[in-house]
Amino acid sequence: MPTSIVWVHGDSLSPTNPALATYPSAPAVWVWDDELLRAWRISRKRIVFIYECLLELPVEIRRGDVVTEIRAFAQEKGAQKVVTTSSPSPRFQRFCRELAQTLEVEVLPVPALVPVTPGMDLQRFSRYWKVAEKVIYR
Amino acid sequence: MSTLRRDFATREALVAYIAQEFPEATGPVSPIRGGRQAALAQLAAIQPETYGDTRNYLDGTVTRLSPYLRHGVLALTEVRDWLQQRRYSWKTAEPLVRQLAWRAYWQTLYDQWGDGIWEDREPYKTGWQPEDYANDLPGDIPDASTGLLCVDSFSRELQDTGYLHNHVRLWLAAYVVHWRRVKWQAGARWFLEHLLDGDPASNNLSWQWVASTFSHKPYYFNQDNLARYSRRRWCEACPHDGRATCPFRGSYEQLARRLFPHADLHRLGTRR
Ligand SMILES: Cc1cc2nc3c(=O)[nH]c(=O)nc-3n(C[C@H](O)[C@H](O)[C@H](O)COP(=O)(O)OP(=O)(O)OC[C@H]3O[C@@H](n4cnc5c(N)ncnc54)[C@H](O)[C@@H]3O)c2cc1C
Numbered sequence: 001m002p003t004s005i006v007w008v009h010g011d012s013l014s015p016t017n018p019a020l021a022t023y024p025s026a027p028a029v030w031v032w033d034d035e036l037l038r039a040w041r042i043s044r045k046r047i048v049f050i051y052e053c054l055l056e057l058p059v060e061i062r063r064g065d066v067v068t069e070i071r072a073f074a075q076e077k078g079a080q081k082v083v084t085t086s087s088p089s090p091r092f093q094r095f096c097r098e099l100a101q102t103l104e105v106e107v108l109p110v111p112a113l114v115p116v117t118p119g120m121d122l123q124r125f126s127r128y129w130k131v132a133e134k135v136i137y138r
Numbered sequence: 139m140s141t142l143r144r145d146f147a148t149r150e151a152l153v154a155y156i157a158q159e160f161p162e163a164t165g166p167v168s169p170i171r172g173g174r175q176a177a178l179a180q181l182a183a184i185q186p187e188t189y190g191d192t193r194n195y196l197d198g199t200v201t202r203l204s205p206y207l208r209h210g211v212l213a214l215t216e217v218r219d220w221l222q223q224r225r226y227s228w229k230t231a232e233p234l235v236r237q238l239a240w241r242a243y244w245q246t247l248y249d250q251w252g253d254g255i256w257e258d259r260e261p262y263k264t265g266w267q268p269e270d271y272a273n274d275l276p277g278d279i280p281d282a283s284t285g286l287l288c289v290d291s292f293s294r295e296l297q298d299t300g301y302l303h304n305h306v307r308l309w310l311a312a313y314v315v316h317w318r319r320v321k322w323q324a325g326a327r328w329f330l331e332h333l334l335d336g337d338p339a340s341n342n343l344s345w346q347w348v349a350s351t352f353s354h355k356p357y358y359f360n361q362d363n364l365a366r367y368s369r370r371r372w373c374e375a376c377p378h379d380g381r382a383t384c385p386f387r388g389s390y391e392q393l394a395r396r397l398f399p400h401a402d403l404h405r406l407g408t409r410r
Pocket of ligand 1 (some may be wrong): 193198199200201202203205207208238239240241242244302303304305308309311329333335336337338340341342344345348381
């Protein structure tokens with residue numbers, strides 16, 4: 001019985017994403033977020049594009065309430081842990097907090113193009129770029 | 139049982155299934171394909187040598203990687219590494235790497251501000267107050283019936299393909315916010331419905347940059363600029379070409395006086 005599942009979300013649709021790469025044999029799941037699709041009035045072409053990405057990933061495709069579906073998938077697989085990939089989306093972060101009430105949650109970071117250091121000036125892109133251009137390319 | 143199908147012989151079969159499963163999601167399907175294979179093919183075709191000089195032209199060699207980068211089908215670092223491994227000099231690679239950094243920058247701000255990216259980050263510098271801007275997008279814009287050949291074509295392309303060149307996004311956003319005086323949030327919501335790369339961070343913060351709620355001055359353009367970078371693609375056949383009825387005609391100073399009569403012209407930086 002596996003003890004972990006991988007949750008693939010809309011910011012990590014690569015078969016090489018850190019969660020799938022680190023847990024290659026864990027069952028993986030995608031959940032269409034029905035509430036989000038409705039609220040954002042997401043058009044058909046966006047759904048087709050994402051669906052085509054999913055068809056190249058080893059995921060079971062579900063839909064509904066994201067947290068409920070992930071919990072159900074974990075239970076079916078007998079898993080106590082959800083592994084996923086980081087995202088700045090506040091909605092993603094809320095789902096992670098909710099999942100953490102009943103499951104262990106591991107969020108793997110995506111490699112940063114520009115390492116953000118504490119106190120970095122983010123007021124305007126020009127100031128960010130002054131720091132970034134020194135470290136971004138070797 | 140809530141599991142969806144994965145076995146489709148053709149794209150048509152997939153599209154038919156999606157139409158049945160997601161009846162609320164309407165409209166055409168983009169010619170742009172999803173998936174890692176498509177992303178890698180697109181990456182293999184990028185042209186870094188000509189990117190910097192041509193990226194502002196609609197027929198320039200932009201990468202069209204955005205839908206893949208937005209959904210993490212391809213990582214920003216993979217594009218940078220691709221350039222490094224092929225030993226492109228910094229001088230050649232810099233323009234493209236800088237644009238990749240814009241995405242990273244917006245993502246970092248999203249991480250800090252969360253849903254605050256939907257709020258005006260700063261006051262408008264247009265001389266107008268937020269309440270001077272309409273809440274909703276006027277219907278003739280999504281209907282592509284403004285009568286302006288360029289704007290109507292941009293609107294159709296957005297809705298048909300889910301992709302617009304950066305310069306077109308700038309023109310269309312400026313038209314919505316400054317010419318029609320509509321809140322940037324209304325335009326941002328419309329873009330997110332359609333763009334395959336639709337991303338709350340890059341999209342909303344770019345709209346704020348155009349609107350001037352996250353920049354020192356509003357972004358606006360004139361017909362000369364549009365004609366130059368589109369090589370007169372729309373102007374040629376447009377009934378407004380060469381006439382005062384073209385709302386984009388004039389110098390930046392003339393347009394600033396018309397669009398932002400209450401703003402300090404000097405602060406608008408009209409000398410471009
Ligand atoms: C009003 C408006 C809305 C926008 N909405 C989005 C959006 O929802 N999603 C999105 O990814 N981009 C958005 N952009 C930024 C930019 O227009 C697109 O990223 C770019 O046009 C995509 O085409 P490309 O891949 O051929 O770009 P290229 O010029 O080839 O650039 C390579 C990559 O760099 C990144 N990039 C380039 N320019 C920018 C930029 N100004 N800001 C952020 N990232 C950039 C993209 O990931 C892009 O794929 C918006 C710009 C404006 C003005």
